[in-house]
Amino acid sequence: MTEQTPDTSLNSALATVIDPELRLPITELGMVETSQVDGTTARVKILLTIEGCPLKNTIEADVREAVGRVAEIEHLDLEIGYMSADQRSELRQRLGHTKANPFIAPESLTRVFAVASGKGGVGKSSATANLAAAFASAGLSVGIIDADVHGFSIPGLLGLVEGPTRMDDMIIPPVVEAPTGNGHIKVISIGMFVAADQPVAWRGPMLHRALEQFLTDVHFGALDVLLLDLPPGTGDVAISMAQLLPHAEILLVSTPQHAAVDVAQRAGTLSLQTQQKVTGVIENMAAMTLPDGSTMALFGEGGGQILVDSLGKALGYPVPLLGSIPLDMALREGGDAGTPVVWSAPETKAAAVFTDIATQLTHRPRGLAGKPLPFNV
Numbered sequence: 113m114t115e116q117t118p119d120t121s122l123n124s125a126l127a128t129v130i131d132p133e134l135r136l137p138i139t140e141l142g143m144v145e146t147s148q149v150d151g152t153t154a155r156v157k158i159l160l161t162i163e164g165c166p167l168k169n170t171i172e173a174d175v176r177e178a179v180g181r182v183a184e185i186e187h188l189d190l191e192i193g194y195m196s197a198d199q200r201s202e203l204r205q206r207l208g209h210t211k212a213n214p215f216i217a218p219e220s221l222t223r224v225f226a227v228a229s230g231k232g233g234v235g236k237s238s239a240t241a242n243l244a245a246a247f248a249s250a251g252l253s254v255g256i257i258d259a260d261v262h263g264f265s266i267p268g269l270l271g272l273v274e275g276p277t278r279m280d281d282m283i284i285p286p287v288v289e290a291p292t293g294n295g296h297i298k299v300i301s302i303g304m305f306v307a308a309d310q311p312v313a314w315r316g317p318m319l320h321r322a323l324e325q326f327l328t329d330v331h332f333g334a335l336d337v338l339l340l341d342l343p344p345g346t347g348d349v350a351i352s353m354a355q356l357l358p359h360a361e362i363l364l365v366s367t368p369q370h371a372a373v374d375v376a377q378r379a380g381t382l383s384l385q386t387q388q389k390v391t392g393v394i395e396n397m398a399a400m401t402l403p404d405g406s407t408m409a410l411f412g413e414g415g416g417q418i419l420v421d422s423l424g425k426a427l428g429y430p431v432p433l434l435g436s437i438p439l440d441m442a443l444r445e446g447g448d449a450g451t452p453v454v455w456s457a458p459e460t461k462a463a464a465v466f467t468d469i470a471t472q473l474t475h476r477p478r479g480l481a482g483k484p485l486p487f488n489v
């Protein structure tokens with residue numbers, strides 16, 4: 113066995129420091145410019161990707177912690193610098209960032225789910241955030257594109273305050289870690305690019321361009337699952353999504369209310385034109401259990417089943433009802449507090465149903481692979 117020198121011990125320690133956004137060891141990202149040991153002092157220079165990097169303090173603390181674990185080292189002389197344009201370009205190459213949509217590459221292993229609804233306020237964004245949380249709790253690497261232009265709520269539902277990091281023409285999305293395990297959620301939202309109190313009054317081509325840029329400029333890295341939170345209805349974004357991610361599978365969220373079924377059905381049958389697959393229906397806001405154990409069906413009952421039956425007939429293949437999420441105060445409170453109910457109250461029925469749906473989806477075979485669409489935007 114070869115003896116570890118202090119220098120190799122230092123490098124091994126630095127290799128345990130993971131860049132929180134890029135999710136790779138800083139030693140593999142060209143971020144360690146100097147690492148040497150003189151006597152009992154380690155001299156380390158770390159290069160951050162950009163000046164004003166929001167994660168400076170985290171990376172610095174992680175480096176100090178890692179070096180502190182090396183027995184031979186008593187002092188750390190740590191310098192923080194910034195990458196040059198050439199070094200950043202090298203990093204982009206190392207990451208394989210090509211400004212091409214990675215999700216339509218034939219070798220892509222990412223499952224893409226577009227979460228849609230017929231109308232607003234049925235819990236589509238809550239379902240997206242909770243499904244992402246359930247996938248991340250299962251150890252998966254998850255991405256969310258919040259494309260709900262008029263109600264971008266995903267960052268708030270996940271408690272994200274920081275925005276993306278711009279590295280020249282590459283955008284690095286902020287990351288939310290699952291409370292246990294290695295799973296995480298990378299989030300990009302239209303809301304991160306507009307002033308907080310400004311409505312997004314964009315026409316179709318601009319929305320198309322924004323979605324396209326999210327797919328080409330945002331460096332998600334290797335994702336197991338990508339979820340898109342679509343605006344309600346069958347508008348421009350749904351059509352752009354179908355064109356940019358033809359193999360995306362549609363998850364339709366609806367309440368049990370019978371009146372909601374027709375609108376949800378229209379959103380579902382759009383898939384006939386886009387040739388996408390409706391992978392399942394999630395019924396949300398189903399009967400809630402009251403403190404005395406009785407149930408109250410505030411939004412009626414049975415809509416989810418009616419919807420899957422009618423979609424099955426219209427689409428010509430069975431569409432499963434993946435689960436029925438009850439109205440639950442913990443779900444609303446978790447969303448308001450920025451922690452999805454799957455993480456904040458895993459013991460609730462709502463959390464259990466989301467977890468079950470995520471499990472079903474990971475075990476279901478993929479939808480039809482990227483078919484060309486019969487129309488252009």
Ligand SMILES: Nc1ncnc2c1ncn2[C@@H]1O[C@H](COP(=O)(O)OP(=O)(O)OP(=O)(O)O)[C@@H](O)[C@H]1O
Nearest residue numbers: 232233234235236237238263397438439440444447
């Ligand atoms: N099962 C549930 N129990 C209790 N509250 C819920 C449930 N599902 C959603 N909500 C609450 O209903 C409100 C609307 O939910 P959400 O924003 O997820 O809907 P949406 O369909 O994404 O709306 P929009 O289309 O406007 O973006 C939120 O306040 C959310 O916390």
